[in-house]
Amino acid sequence: MQHTQRASPLLISLRNGLAVTLRPMSAFDANRLVSFANSLPASDLLHLRMDITQPEVVRQWVRQLEENTTATIIAEADGQIAGYAILHHHQVTWQRHLGEIRILIGPAYRGQGLGRQLAREIFVLARDMGLSRIVAQMMPEQKGAIATFEHLGFQPEALLSDFVIDRDGQTHDLMIMAYDVTGLTEPTV
Template sequence: MSIRRATDDDWPHIWPFFDEIVRAGETYAFPLDLTIETAQPWWMDENTVVLEEDGVIMGSAKMGPNRPGRGAHIGTASFMVSPAARGRGVGRRLAAYALTWHRDAGFAGIQFNAVVETNTAAVRLWRDLGFEIIGTVPGAFDSATHGRVGLHVMYRDI
């Protein structure tokens, strides 16, 4: 498995799992009416990467500052793993890459603004990597399966 910067040519390969994950309604609060064209700006930018194996994109992440200006010293990141690649360590590899990327770029910490509390795999991964839940906004996410559930704000110093 290798991680590299995403290109526009990667988007048609990311889109199917991006769309599946968003439509599942369990982890991201993106608009539900996105198309391959309108979704691209939500995900693809100069800090988006892909993890691929044997030419198949198995996951993607995007990183950068959490806020502009005086908040730009704290980073953030978002991750999507193809359902076909789950359980193979793709999320953990992307997370490790993001931690190194933020450290190398001089960020002081990483803040995740909206980790769905019922996304137990993500919560477990982030805790394993040293993130803390610093607060939970009750009922802030409308899960397709669970109804309104909390969104954790998670943080880690780097």
């Protein structure tokens, strides 16, 4: 399955009127993403699936882009990274019909509809790739993120004990939510 990301950047407007550009991530974004990650509050870093403050982790992310197992949309405002959305999928396993979504919005840009617009882009991308369900993984204590994903139409699917270990070595439960993109029509979110 090939990712069919938009070839040209998409200009959107947030609820506060801020103009944001959505475009595919490239290898040239790696250093700026590490800087973006290092500007995040500790509470955000604790909940990140990958510790993207580490350059090697971002290099691995770039390799996944090149291997086509991951697509990433970067949101940019005033030349700064405002956030990103990832669609990750396994092409050959028995979960090849699933995609995993990860969204991170910089604290200054939250609550303005950017997460929703990025999710919509990922849903359309997933549908166009022939995927049927989008999975989101988070810790139960991420109440705001869970509420956000419920607003986006995700349903809770499973709660797995101690399935996550954070960057401080602490284990946490893992909550899995899912959204069906079969028959998705635009605009849905």
